[in-house]
Amino acid sequence: xxxxxxxxxxxxxxxxxxxxxxxxxxxxxxxxxxxxxxxxxxxxxxxxxxxxxxxxxxxxxxxxxxxxxxxxxxxxxxxxxxxxxxxxxxxxxxxxxxxxxxxxxxxxxxxxxxxxxxxxxxxxxxxxxxxxxxxxxxxxxxxxxxxxxxxxxxxxxxxxxxxxxxxxxxxxxxxxxxxxxxxxxxxxxxxxxxxxxxxxxxxxxxxxxxxxxxxxxxxxxxxxxxxxxxxxxxxxxxxxxxxxxxxxxxxxxxxxxxxxxxxxxxxxxxxxxxxxxxxxxxxxxxxxxxxxxxxxxxxxxxxxxxxxxxxxxxxxxxxxxxxxxxxxxxxxxxxxxxxxxxxxxxxxxxxxxxxxxxxxxxxxxxxxxxxxxxxxxxxxxxxxxxxxxxxxxxxxxxxxxxxxxxxxxxxxxxxxxxxxxxxxxxxxxxxxxxxxxxxxxxxxxx
Amino acid sequence: xxxxxxxxxxxxxxxxxxxxxxxxxxxxxxxxxxxxxxxxxxxxxxxxxxxxxxxxxxxxxxxxxxxxxxxxxxxxxxxxxxxxxxxxxxxxxxxxxxxxxxxxxxxxxxxxxxxxxxxxxxxxxxxxxxxxxxxxxxxxxxxxxxxxxxxxxxxxxxxxxxxxxxxxxxxxxxxxxxxxxxxxxxxxxxxxxxxxxxxxxxxxxxxxxxxxxxxxxxxxxxxxxxxxxxxxxxxxxxxxxxxxxxxxxxxxxxxxxxxxxxxxxxxxxxxxx
Ligand SMILES: Nc1ncnc2c1ncn2[C@@H]1O[C@H](COP(=O)(O)OP(=O)(O)O)[C@@H](O)[C@H]1O
Ligand SMILES: [Mg+2]
Numbered sequence: 001x002x003x004x005x006x007x008x009x010x011x012x013x014x015x016x017x018x019x020x021x022x023x024x025x026x027x028x029x030x031x032x033x034x035x036x037x038x039x040x041x042x043x044x045x046x047x048x049x050x051x052x053x054x055x056x057x058x059x060x061x062x063x064x065x066x067x068x069x070x071x072x073x074x075x076x077x078x079x080x081x082x083x084x085x086x087x088x089x090x091x092x093x094x095x096x097x098x099x100x101x102x103x104x105x106x107x108x109x110x111x112x113x114x115x116x117x118x119x120x121x122x123x124x125x126x127x128x129x130x131x132x133x134x135x136x137x138x139x140x141x142x143x144x145x146x147x148x149x150x151x152x153x154x155x156x157x158x159x160x161x162x163x164x165x166x167x168x169x170x171x172x173x174x175x176x177x178x179x180x181x182x183x184x185x186x187x188x189x190x191x192x193x194x195x196x197x198x199x200x201x202x203x204x205x206x207x208x209x210x211x212x213x214x215x216x217x218x219x220x221x222x223x224x225x226x227x228x229x230x231x232x233x234x235x236x237x238x239x240x241x242x243x244x245x246x247x248x249x250x251x252x253x254x255x256x257x258x259x260x261x262x263x264x265x266x267x268x269x270x271x272x273x274x275x276x277x278x279x280x281x282x283x284x285x286x287x288x289x290x291x292x293x294x295x296x297x298x299x300x301x302x303x304x305x306x307x308x309x310x311x312x313x314x315x316x317x318x319x320x321x322x323x324x325x326x327x328x329x330x331x332x333x334x335x336x337x338x339x340x341x342x343x344x345x346x347x348x349x350x351x352x353x354x355x356x357x358x359x360x361x362x363x364x365x366x367x368x369x370x371x372x373x374x375x376x377x378x379x380x381x382x383x384x385x386x387x388x389x390x391x392x393x394x395x396x397x398x399x400x401x402x403x404x405x406x407x408x409x410x411x412x413x414x415x416x417x418x419x420x421x422x423x424x425x426x427x428x429x430x431x432x433x434x435x436x437x438x439x440x441x442x443x444x445x446x
Numbered sequence: 447x448x449x450x451x452x453x454x455x456x457x458x459x460x461x462x463x464x465x466x467x468x469x470x471x472x473x474x475x476x477x478x479x480x481x482x483x484x485x486x487x488x489x490x491x492x493x494x495x496x497x498x499x500x501x502x503x504x505x506x507x508x509x510x511x512x513x514x515x516x517x518x519x520x521x522x523x524x525x526x527x528x529x530x531x532x533x534x535x536x537x538x539x540x541x542x543x544x545x546x547x548x549x550x551x552x553x554x555x556x557x558x559x560x561x562x563x564x565x566x567x568x569x570x571x572x573x574x575x576x577x578x579x580x581x582x583x584x585x586x587x588x589x590x591x592x593x594x595x596x597x598x599x600x601x602x603x604x605x606x607x608x609x610x611x612x613x614x615x616x617x618x619x620x621x622x623x624x625x626x627x628x629x630x631x632x633x634x635x636x637x638x639x640x641x642x643x644x645x646x647x648x649x650x651x652x653x654x655x656x657x658x659x660x661x662x663x664x665x666x667x668x669x670x671x672x673x674x675x676x677x678x679x680x681x682x683x684x685x686x687x688x689x690x691x692x693x694x695x696x697x698x699x700x701x702x703x704x705x706x707x708x709x710x711x712x713x714x715x716x717x718x719x
Contacts, residue, residue, distance in 0.1 A: 076624065097582040151624055152592060158582045340504055341541035343529040345555035345607065355554070359545040436545045440589035 010035045013115055016063050019087035021143040022136050030132055033125055038115040043067075043108035049091075054102045056094035058116040062086050065112025071104045071148075078149035083109075094119035095140055097156045127160045134160055217405040222413075225406040233404035235395065235411075245411075246418060248390040249380060252308075253422065256315025257376045264320045264372070265365060268327025273357060278328075289321045293379040297386050307387045314383040319372035326371065330364025331357055363437055366430035373426050377419045392418070449515060450610035450643030452478040452501065452533075457510030459496050470496040472668030473510070478611075480515075483637065483644040485658035487651055489708040491716030493669030494647045495538075498613050501645065502535045503527035515610065531555055534604035536614045540596050542588040548599045549575065549584040555607040567606075574602050578636060594625040598632055605636070611643040618653070630657060631684060638682055651704050655679075655696050656688060663703050666711040673703050 013035035017023040023031060038061070043049055049060065052072040067084045071077040084090055084106075093103045126133030137157045144155040181187060202219040204210045225231050229238040236242065270277045271285075293314060300317075304310040338360060342352045384393025392415050399407040431438050459471040470493035478484040488494050500507045506525035511518060519527035534555075542551045552575060553567035562570065575581055578598055583591045588599065597617055604612055618626045634657065637644060648654050654661045661675040679692050687693055 098579040156582070156592060156595065159584075159586055335539075335541070337537045337539065337541040338543060340502070340529065340535065341537065341543075342554075342558075344502065344531065344534045345603070346531040346559035347554075348558075351558050355546075355558075356543065359543070362545070434545070436547075436587040436589065439587055440544065 009040065012063070013038050013040075016061060016087060016115065020061060020089050021147065022089060022139040024139070026132060026136060030125075030129060030136075034117065034122065035115075037121045037125065038117045041114050041116050043112045043114070045108055045110050045112075047108045047112075049106040049108060049112075049114075050102050051105045052102050056091065056100055056102050057119060058091055059089065059094070059119055059122060060091040060106075061115040061117070062088045062090075063113040063115060065108060065114075066110045067106050067108050067112050069104050069106050069148075071150075075103050075154065076151050082148060089140075089143065092119075092140060092144060095123070095137070095157050096144075096154065097158055103150075123158070123160065130160060215405075217409050222406045222409045226410050226413075231407075233399070233407045235399075235404075235407050242414075245390055245392055245395050246414060249384070249392045249415075250418060250422070252312050252384075252391065253315055253373070253376050253380050255312045256317075256380065257319055257373055259312075259316045260319035260323050260372055260376065261369065264323030264368070265327050268324040268365070268368070269331060269353075269357065269361065271324065271328040272331025272361065273353065285321070285324070289325070293318045293375075294382050297383060300383070301387060311380065311383040311388045311391075315376045315380040318379045319376040322372040322375055323365070323368045326368025327361055327365050330361030330368070333364060334360035362430075362434055366426070366434070369426050369430070370423055373423050374419070377415065377422070381415065448480055450478075451480045451515050452611060452643065452645065453511075453513040454478075454497070454501070455511045455513065457497070457500060457512060458508045459493070459500060459505075460508045461496075469668040471500070471507075472670050474670040476662060476671055478643060478645055479659075481641050481643055482659040483646060483657055485654035485661045486645070486647045486664060487649065487654045487661055487704060488664030488669060489666050489704075489711035489716065490649055491711060492664055492666045492707070494649075494664065495615055497669060498535070498615050498645065498647055501527070502533055502613055503529040504535075531559060531607035532610045533613055534607060534609045534611075536597070536600050536604060536612060536617045538616045538619055540588075540593070540600055540617075542596055542600050542603070544587060544589050547585050547587055548580070548591070551588065551599060552603045552606055554603065559607075571602075571606060574606060575599070577639070578602050578632070592625075594621055594629055597621075597629060598636075601633070601636060605640055605642070609642060611645055614644065614646045616647055616649070619648075626653075627685060633657065634681075634683060651697060651700060652688070655693060655700070656683065661700070663700060664707070666707045666714065667716055672707065673700065675700055 010032070014028075014031045017026070017031050017034060023034065026034075040063070043065075049067060062084050064086055067090070069082045069084050069090050071080045073080065090104070090106055091102070093099045093101065126136055137160060141155055141157045144150050144157075145152055198219060204213040205216050205218040206220060225233065226236050228236050231239065234241070267281075271282060272278075296314060296317060300310040300313050301307065304313055334357065338356050339352055342356050347355065380391070381393035381396070384391040385397040388394055392411050396408050396411040399405070399411060454474055454476045457471055457474045458469070461468040461470055474497060486494055486497070499505050500520065501512055503519070503526060507520055508525075509522055511521040512527060513519060514533070518524075542548070543554070546554070549568065549571055552571040553562075553564065556562040556567045556570070557564055572581070572584065575584055580595065580598060580602065583595060583599070588596050591599075601612070618629050621629060630653065646657060655675070655677055658677050659681070661677060662671045663673045663675065664670065665672045675696065677696060679687055679690065
C-alpha cells in the first residue's frame with residue numbers, strides 16, 4: 001500500500017502540509033524535509049487505519065477522503081468522535097509525553113489517501129531545527145487541545161531533546177524573539193511614531209516657524225551638520241573628536257556602573273538577608289538616597305582633587321543607590337516557601353543564600369541595573385556639564401556657551417542612542433543569566 | 447515498616463502578634479502510623495497549616511511534644527524542630543525553584559546534603575522522573591509545564607531524599623477538578639511504590655476519604671481532632687472507589703461533622719494566616 005514519494009508528489013505533500021495546523025507556518029525548507037520522510041498510503045472505505053492501544057508509530061496527514069477518529073473513553077476528550085478530512089492530522093499520540101500507544105481508533109469512511117510520517121523520524125528532524133521545531137511542537141499541542149478537545153493535562157507534547165536544544169542558548173531565544181518582533185506590527189508602528197516626531201520637528205521649525213521653535217536648530221540643519229565631512233561647528237560623524245567624546249563618556253559610565261554593581265549588589269543582598277545589617281545601614285541609606293545628584297557636585301569636587309574621579313564618583317553614586325535598593329527589594333520579595341523548601345531538603349544557610357536568595361533576587365537586581373545605568377548617564381552628563389573635559393555632557397554645555405546650536409542637538413541625540421544601547425546590553429545580559437524567566441515570559445505572551 | 451511514626455502530643459500553638467493572642471492549635475493529640483496516609487480535614491483558617499508547620503519545624507510550638515520514630519522533634523525544652531530531609535513539605539502553592547530546571551530541582555536535596563555527587567544524583571533523578579512518567583520535562587523550567595506536572599515533580603524532589611514522611615499542605619487546591627483527579631491517582635501510584643508516611647492536609651472531604659487510610663476531622667480554630675474516621679476501603683484504590691457505595695456511606699457519616707465546623711468557622715469569620 002505504501003509507496004515512496006516521487007518527484008512532483010513531494011510538491012503535493014508540501015501543499016497539504018501547509019494546510020495543516022501544526023505545519024501551517026513552517027518554512028519551505030522544513031516542509032520539504034518533512035515531505036522527504038513522508039510516505040503515501042491509500043485506504044478503502046471502511047478500512048481500519050489503526051486501533052486504540054496499537055503502537056503509536058506514524059503520524060497521518062489526510063490528502064483526500066474522510067476518516068472517523070474515535071477516542072477511547074478513558075482519554076476524557078470533550079468530543080470523542082471527530083471526522084478528519086484534507087489537511088487533518090491524526091496519529092500524533094507518539095508526540096505526547098509518556099505516550100507510546102494509540103489513543104483512538106481511526107477508520108476510513110470514504111476511500112482515503114494519507115501521508116504517513118514516522119514519529120521518531122519527524123522528532124529527529126524537528127530536533128535538528130530546534131527553534132522552528134519547538135514551534136511546530138507547540139502548534140501540535142494547541143491543535144490537540146483545541147481541535148481534538150483533549151484535556152490540557154494529557155495534551156503535553158514531548159520536549160525536543162538532543163544536544164542542540166539542551167544547549168539552546170538564551171542568545172538564540174533572543175534572536176528568535178527578535179524575528180517574531182520583526183514579523184509583528186510593532187516595529188512598523190514604531191517607525192511611524194518616529195516619522196511623526198521628526199516631521200513635526202521639521203515643520204514646526206523650518207516650515208511653520210512657530211514662535212519658540214523658530215530659534216531651535218532645524219532638522220535638516222542638524223542632519224546636514226551631523227553628516228558633514230567638514231562641519232561648520234566642528235563636530236560630525238566624520239570627526240575623530242566626536243568619537244573621543246563618546247568614548248570618554250562611555251568609559252566614565254562604565255567605571256561608575258561597574259563600581260555601583262560590584263558594591264551595590266552585595267550591599268543590597270546583605271540588606272535584604274540580614275536584619276541587623278539592615279537596622280544599622282538602612283536609615284543612613286534612606287537619608288542619603290533622596291539627595292539629588294547635582295547637590296553632590298561641589299562636595300565631589302572638593303573630595304576628589306582630580307576632576308576625573310569626581311565625575312566617575314557622581315556617575316557611581318546614584319546608580320549605587322538604585323542597584324542596592326532594588327537588590328534588597330528582590331531579596332525581600334522571595335517567597336518564604338522557597339527558603340523553607342531548601343531547608344527541608346537539607347540546605348545550610350550558605351547554600352540557601354547561593355541557590356535561593358541570589359537567583360531569586362536576580363529579576364529585581366536586573367531591574368535595578370536597568371534603572372542604574374540610566375541614572376548613571378543622567379548624573380554623568382550633569383557632572384560633565386559642571387566640570388571635566390571631553391564627554392557628551394561637556395559637548396552639550398560648551399556648544400551652548402559658544403552658540404553652536406546644531407551641535408547641542410547632535411550631542412543630545414548621540415546621548416540618547418548610546419544610552420539606549422548600554423541599557424539594551426544590560427537587558428541582554430539579564431536575559432542571558434535568567435533563561436528561565438525569558439522562557440516563562442515567552443510562554444505568558446502566547 | 448517502622449519508619450515515619452509521628453506522635454503529636456498535647457500540642458498548643460498560640461500566635462502572639464502584639465500581645466493579641468491567637469490560639470491556633472489547642473491541646474492536639476494525634477498519632478500517625480508508619481506508612482499510612484493520614485488526612486487532616488478542617489475548614490480554612492482552623493489551624494491545619496499551623497500544625498503542619500510545627501511538625502516541619504517552620505515555627506515554635508507553645509507547649510506539647512512532637513516525636514518521630516522515638517526522636518523528640520520538639521518539646522518545651524526545644525520548642526522548634528529542625529527542618530530536615532526526613533520530613534519534607536510539599537507546599538500549597540508549590541515551591542519548585544523556578545530558576546532551576548525540573549531535573550536540577552529534583553537533585554537539589556541529595557547534592558546539598560552531600561549524599562550524592564552531582565553525576566550520580568542526575569542518574570537517580572532521571573530514573574525517578576522516568577518512573578513518574580516525567581522524563582519529557584527534565585530540561586524544562588517549572589514555569590514551562592502545567593501545574594499538575596509541577597506538583598508531581600515536587601513530590602519526586604521530596605522522594606529523592608528517601609524521607610520518612612511527606613507533609614502535604616493542600617497541594618492540589620489550585621488545580622481544576624479534572625487535573626485533581628488525575629493527581630490523586632498519580633499520588634497513590636507513587637505511594638504504592640514508595641510507602642512513605644503521608645500527612646496530608648485538605649479542606650476537601652471527598653479528597654480525604656478517597657486518599658486516606660484515616661481521616662482526622664478537625665474542629666474549627668483552635669484546632670484539634672474532633673473525630674477520626676477509619677476508611678475501610680481497601681488499597682490499592684483507583685477512581686472507581688469514588689462511585690462505590692462504601693465511599694458514599696463514609697461521606698454521609700462524616701459530612702455533618704465537617705459541615706458543622708465549617709459553619710462555625712464561617713460565623714467566626716476565620717481566614718488563613
Ligand atoms: N504568623 C501568624 N501570626 C498570627 N496569626 C496567625 C499566623 N499564621 C496563622 N495565623 C492564624 O492562625 C489561624 C490558623 O491559620 P492556618 O494554620 O493557616 O489555617 P489553615 O491552614 O487551617 O487554613 C488563623 O486564624 C490565622 O489567622
Ligand atoms: Mg493552610
